Amino acid sequence: MKTINFAIDLGTTNSLIAKYDDGTIKIYNNPIGLKQTLPSCIAFRGNRTVIGDKALDYLEKDAENICMLFKRKMGTQDTYYVPSIDKEMSPIELSSLILKELKNFVNDEEVLNSVVITIPASFDTIQSNATKKAGYMAGFKEVVLLQEPIAACLAFANTSNTKVNEKQNWIVYDFGGGTFDVALVEVNDRELKVTDNLGDNYLGGADFDNLIVEKLIVPFIEEKLSLTNLWKDLKSKTTNFKGLYFELLKIAEEAKKELSHYEDTEVELDIDINTENFYESFTIKREAFEELIRPKVEQTITFIQDVIKNNQLLKTQIERVILIGGSTYVPLIKKRISEAIGVEVNSSIDPTSAVALGAAYYAGSKPATVSDDEITKEKVVEDSVDFKLFYEQNTRDLEELITAKINSKEVGNYRIMRRDGGYDSGVKTLDDGSFSEFVPLLEGRLNQFKIQLLNSELDVLKTIETVAINQGSYNVQGQPLPNDICMEIDDLDASTTRLEKVFAKGSILPLKKKIYKTASKTILQQSQSNLIINIIEGNSRGLPSSGLSIGYIEIFGKDLEEDLIKGTDIEIELEVTESRDLKINVFLQACDQEFKNVFSESERAISVNKINMEINTVLGDVEALIREHNSEENFEYSQQLETIRVGLIETQIAASLITDDDVSDAKFQLDDKKRKLIQDFDDLTRNKVIAKEIEEYNESKESLEYQLSYEKNEHFRDKYSRIIKNEREVINSGNKYLIRAKIKELDELYYAIIKSSDENFISYFLNLKFCTDFSNQRRADKLFKEGEKALDKQDYKSLRHIVYGLTALLPDHEKEKQKNFKDDSRTGLS
Template identity: 50%
Template structure:
């Protein structure tokens, strides 16, 4: 079987392509200049398109036709206007140009049809799909995505040829040109697993460059240029000072590199358009002060990942530093000082991600079929027999040993033979007499993927089973699956509270790929040929959070006009949902009452961000916070009040930032604000959710106690068993943070308690006396007749009659609950 072999780091500032095959690693160099990295820059010059360093060199001369850092806008609707060609170009198109140029680095003459492309671990599904689309536009038939911290860890582990005797934990600290990621890994002598990851898609080296301009250069340039609000003017589209901005950006990046080696540097500014020739001194102390909040932000992510996994610094062996921004001494110093963990800088921070992608690609079997590349020349039908249930097969996919155990067990009795052959013919067991359980050690070629075939023959030596999918990667670490960075949820109706809520289908940090079948009920009747709708909304975000705090990544709407029969309320709806390793989401829906199927594959590549919508969301949450602060029960909870005020203050700051943004702002400021806004809303949701959660947990515990007290009196073994079923795994569901799960447990306890109560008719004596005292029956005459009947039954100890009277009196009382209704158009139709 063919392996993919080629890995690509599609970076914000620089990109790289490498190959790993049969134990050999090669980082391809640019034929022009022999650099191993390619600047992620594209320039349009009339009929010419320049990619790489040549494009970046034109930034100062022709800024309106040169584009960089477009990775930060992947998955958005933003476009870049290229004046030279009078056309808008998308981040996907620009990324495709970079990928095409990287393909030209390959001097071996190979034609690339597939590759592994890296993405930040915090990329959402839309950003991931945008990256895959860029690869397809660059000519790849198949694109496989790999999270950047995973790639970096593979580069480190395989470069150092680690020999581990015990399990270790590492943090991968990836501070690149445009994004920040941190991943928690566990590694032993055989395999590597990712346990968790966090990150910020809008935090990187370019933010440092812009801080130098905004905070250090602009204040000194404004009086020289006789300008005010110079920084705001830089952000305006087609501003006349754009050329100056790009010169400053170039100088800021150079100064950043200089200050990594020296205590001071001079930034020379040459701007002949206004006859400006000046020099501004920048000190390392001043630079470090600028950096401090950004670095603190990255350290907080590291602390969060430790806290979430109940770890402390001493549990981590080392922090592996990758990404160009980790070359800054202050970054390394602060990370080591604040986390008190040894940092490791032995891997090339600018090449690690691309090299790791190549290692991964060299061990990943291609899913590309010959007909995907060119039409088949003969009419052949491929028959796969590897899925036959005859054999249960076990083997290690990754090993440091030069031989490995391949074990299999027959599921049915068979007389015959087996044979194991290595693809290159260097290992062959020959025909061996078959047994029910077989253990065979196979020899491995070092430093490569070894492919074997297993064939089973009957006593006549006819092949009855073949498996060609046995692949063992020798000598190099590989990852045991990528993690899902966020919950994938379904929006459903919460009938009890007249709202919609999220229900997690796949939880964050589940290992991809994933597949699940779930069953829901129709929460409303949808008549055939009507305009009513069943809405299937797949959301990426916190499964315990508000639907509005997540990101909608797929939406299926089924109207009554598409139904062949009425969809009846309460009938089953079957959903089969799968997420591929590269985050494609497929949904199949089966409506049992209509006997109809609907399917969709979600591969969204863009999302639109509205400033006015963000302002409204911020305003709504700040108003909610004000109401929380004003509640009497919170008056003396000073810690909680301070948390609310901190969130409110941060939201107001974002609101001010939004109001100051110019129309058609060309920066990625609105995307940063959207990220921060969503994070703050999640924090608010978490605070209020915890309050409700605490109340629900207390109510649950009170109900458990009440049921136990009733059981102590009744001694029912049946209901004791029912109680034990409800409270099984109590610690797990209480710590889940899922209020809906806990509320369902409360309801189950109420059912048990009610069942125990109603099993003994004499228990209704007390309720009967209660209902006798009430005087708010709409039909008091009928109530009096029932009460008299109850008195007589009580006198004769006819407790079953008393029970029936209580039920009738209860049904006569007016419903004091508000009659709220759920707008039929707002309901999803699922519950």
Template identity: 45%
Template sequence: MKNINIGIDLGTTNSGIAKYDNGKISIYKNPVGFKDTIPSVVSFRKGRIQIGEKAREHSATNAENVFSSFKRKMGSDEVYYIKDLDKNCSPIELSSMVLNELVNFAQGESLKSAVITIPASFDTIQSNATKKAGYQAGFEEIVLLQEPIAACLAYSNSLNLEITEDKKWLVYDFGGGTFDIALIKINERELKVFDHKGNNFLGGVDLDTLFVEKIICPKIEKQTQEKNLWEKLISKENTDYNKLFFELLFKAEEAKKELSIKETSSIEVDFDELSISLDLDITRKEFEAIIKTKFEESFHLVEKLIKDNLLTFSDIERIILVGGTTYIPYIRQQLQERTQIQVETSLDPTTAVIIGAAYYAGSKPSELIEEEIVKTPQAEQNSIHAETIYEPHSKDSEELIVVLLTESFDGYYRIIRADGGFDTGLLKASKKIAEFVPLLEKTSNQFTLFLYDSQQKQVFSNDSIQITNGLYSILGQPIPNDICLELDEESGKSHMEIIFKKNDILPLKKTIYKTCSKNILKNSDQKLIINVVEGNAGSMVGSNQSIGYIEISGRDFDQDLVKGMDIELNFKVSESRDLSIDVYISALDLEINEVFNPHQRMISIDKLSSEIKNALDAVTEEIRNEVQNENYEYLAKLKRSEESLSILYNEALENKNDAITDKKYQIDELKKIYIQEFDDIIRHKHILSELDEYNKIKDSLSFYIEKGSPRQKEEYEKIIKNEKEILQSNNKYLIRKKNKELESLLENIYNNQDESYIDYFYYLRFEDPSVFKDRSKHSKLMQLGEKAIDNSNLTELKSICHQLYNLLIVKPKRKDDFNTFDGNLGIK
């Protein structure tokens, strides 16, 4: 079996491709300029498409036909109008053009499979969009790899580190368009991401935009008659100003790079269309002043990640820098000063992800079926089945290969290393073969197993034995968000139940059983809805996004779907984030199978404004409700949340007409972060309330449980068996569900006790006499009941209660009857 071996960093600002070959990484150089990377820029001019440096140079002269930073729009419904071609182009199509250009660097090699990197915080839709770009570029097999993992593979495999005990690393990935922060566990044998956070609209291009808005525009306005220049640049009302914006953006990026190595930079603005011609001097201090807010955004996520994992900065051994933005001295300095952690600068942060992707590709078997090779008659005699067992990754100088044959074998075996440096020679075989083989250091060792019959004729071969020595790899990648199923609840609303938790390792699969929450008649338009969402399980359904949606209509049924019927659901998520949902309703013998790989969603600035306003109103209401309680710490958190959302709401309103920059995507990303933070604040309050309720019910049960039946005692033990996991889940819905289970058990036990009839008697005592059939008998029974209570005669009281119950004109429903509700989705 052949490994993929090709790794690609499809970056926002720069992209690159590399190959793994026998433990060595070769970065394919750009034939033009012989650089390791190319700008992720595409230009269109007179029917000609240019990609990379040449395309980027056209930004200053042909801006309307030059496109960059489209990776940030992956998974959105955004399209770019190509004036030169008079057509629209999607981010997926533009990304596929960059990938095609990278493939050309291989100069004739046939590349069918590739590992392509994505930000760790890319959701399912963005991930699927990246895969689609790869397929459009001609690849037949795409495996996605999260960028922090790639960076760590590059560092751990390239720097010859001596790691003898468990260490924790922090990956600080500030790229051209996205920001990721990840916590890594590493020891002498394995490397694992155990948590991460990110912002898909925080990157170097945002610094460039700020550079134009906060430094260049004010300087131009000061030296010319221009007013409100920034507003003119980002509005589509005047193409000359749009053209100037892209020219200034190009110059800002160049000045930003220069200020990373010099204290000052000079920008020449010569724009005839608007009669602007001047020279601008910018200092590093001016630049650092405007990027401070963006660094604070990134560092806020760093601090939250550390806090959420109950760590301190002293627990982290080193910070791994990734992305071109980390070249900025201010960022390196601030990281060092604030964390006091070693900041790793020994590897180029712009190529680390490319190198790591190639290392991963070198350990990833391709699932493509290789072209059939014409076999010799001797090889065709092969009818032997052999299972080969070995460790694919080893730190040792030799490794054991075990071969298990399905039947006794009278013949010989031979194992040869591909480089010719090891050969067992012909050895007598048995049903179980065990052989220690020597390994070359820091490389992939390829071995071939041969089996020969008693006449020493070859009857079997296996050339897919590969053992990598001394190089780190990973066994799987964590999912960036919870994946949940939307379910009906009694309030008429819905909540989410976790299928897979954030940081669970891909690939994943799970079977869960639910019941139908409403009657759906056959041949009707009523629907059973299966909605799988991605986000945070403890938050509102609406703050998450749907990644798998199935509607099953009554028209699909041969018979009625009755409330309470069982629904079996099977979920699978592949390593590259394809979601499979299998629905089986045994009572109807109905099975539905669907695979989802959505790659597009729509973002509206008006909708964003509305969602932020709703969240802001919710915060204000919570503050109003709490102001009398004098819980100042809680109120302070709410005030900070209110301030953040207020600023963001104003930004959304101010940028309503912004048709040029990525502002609406940045606002959307911050909206998710701020609403999540508010949700965390109030969820804590609600969880405390649910926990208090749980403890009260459990205290009551501790008194009554000894009076329960053996079956009720067994049910109690079953309910509290996983209580620690539930109570620490930080999910109010799970705790509330546990409360209802305990409450129901408590009620059942209590209702079987004699003293419960006292409560029931007084419940009936205060009913209106008109609800009883015979008022005279009702009055007499009430007197007898009072007497029975005075005499503590519970046996007589039970008889009186039964008689009163039978006198009721309308019998009260059982509690369970009140709990049967009709759901909107049809599943609970």
């Protein structure tokens, strides 16, 4: 059996390639210069493409033909125009060139068909698929993605002498050149499990460089040359300053590195501006640099505190913080983490190579599904031999249990052999179609085994070559889903659509689930009506528009062979692979039709105009709520709303200062900030809505309990007990839809009790007297007079019909909402 073995850390600023080789890790050096890291920078020189350090050298003379920092635009439709080849290059194409160059580091010592490529834990599905696409474009036949915090933990756990006897919580603080992740990792003596993570895909060391350029270098140049708007001009595709922008970023990066070791640094500028040479120098002190980057550093501290708080942990329950990523060399970062968290900050592993190192450990235990040199020839009868194997791929023990279940009457025996010849179980008899065997392991090595399944004549019916156990390494308990995966469905009671959680954040990939829904509308053959299957990645409690659509199937009337009638069953199977491909399979039972698709979307567009439009839409709601709560003197709540309003306006102002041709990633940062502010608004208002729902729940429950106190029918009491059995879980869920469903159950039971006896309509009638918004007040007054007479005569049967008449005169708010919730607004699922 062949394992993947090779791993690549595809970084924003630097990339590496490593290989697992029988328990040891080799990080390859660049044949040119012999450095381990390859700068993620590409220079196009006519028919010549230069990658890495040499490409950086061209920044000073030909920066407009240089591409760098493109990882931050992975998954977007943004491209880089290269004048020397007159071509737009996508981030995927550029990343594939980096991957191809890293393959050259291996010096053709073997064919690289399979590889593990690392991604930030907070990469969404589209960004992940873009990375995978770059791998295939680079010529790999198999690409497995691994989250960077998992790789970092594997590197630390497998190379340090840390002894873990009981469960511990670690924080992985990953501050790279272009992205930031913080992950909470649960560790025991055998395995690692990422239990939660937060991050920002547009926060990294490159932002420090940008701040140095924007706040220190550009003002210095503007003052010396009496220029204005230089910062805006630097980032525009339509000016001649694009090359200068990247040249200044390189100067800023060097200054940042110097300030990580010294208290000050001299910045020397030898650049061409408007065809004239500008040569000047000035000094930057570490104190000024730290003041400049402090807000960014504080953002990362907030992420750490949030991930601890979100998991109901105390700071004292965090055993250590592991630092990775080149930006962690900045002294302020380590200092602020120590001050804020108060736990051990561990920087013992090389922050620049840790991810590649850990990914190589993972690759060494991951079976390759593509192989050129290992094809096992088996007999035809083998296809009928069905089996299941269970064993740990990574272990700290010196022996490991292999368990198998064989579903074949022909197989009666088995034999296990270690590939180095050091262990042979001999032929043994199956016990009721299964076996459990402890096998010895060579310490600190990859142990490969061959299992033969034999018949009673000891003929080999099947040979299993895929068993590999890595001794001395930690086992990874899968890769967690960074966000909820939800389906948009119709909420007919609320006359809107909402998200229904399919897979929860933190679930271990791969995932598969079958869901049964009903059609919420009729779709006739050849009609323009449609059924929408919209799969969204995001917070399941948020608005559908706040998430990211990762899979969308639209089924029209013209696609149907039979009418789809409202209320009929719809079967939907969803699968998310380990590398985040989404597979959707829809089966319409009434039509006996199946629709399926595999989604691996790798691009999305972001428009500055769209950012402004979405902010305008929300701003109106925010400002209306502020006025409402100010009038009610609820100043604390309105101040929270005001903070969101100011943030939205600041984002809008910043967006108005950039254009769609901006070469920096400012618009992606603004879009990210906009989504977070809208999510904050959603959270804040949702809490208010939930409070109202809980209040209504308690009122419904109180009314029902009052009615039950006079009710002798035990059937009603039993039903009430069943309804409120899980009320604590429902109330604490913070899900307004679950609470609303409980209110509906309570109200239905209340009305059932009322209708069970004419006398029960007395209290109902008396409650209606407090209503003031009847559609026909004169008619209502007449019915109330008749009701009073019926009460005097104890004519409760007549009172029942009077109550029905009064109820019919009440305004039906639900019907008004239904008018706006037309068929074309619905998904068709409920």
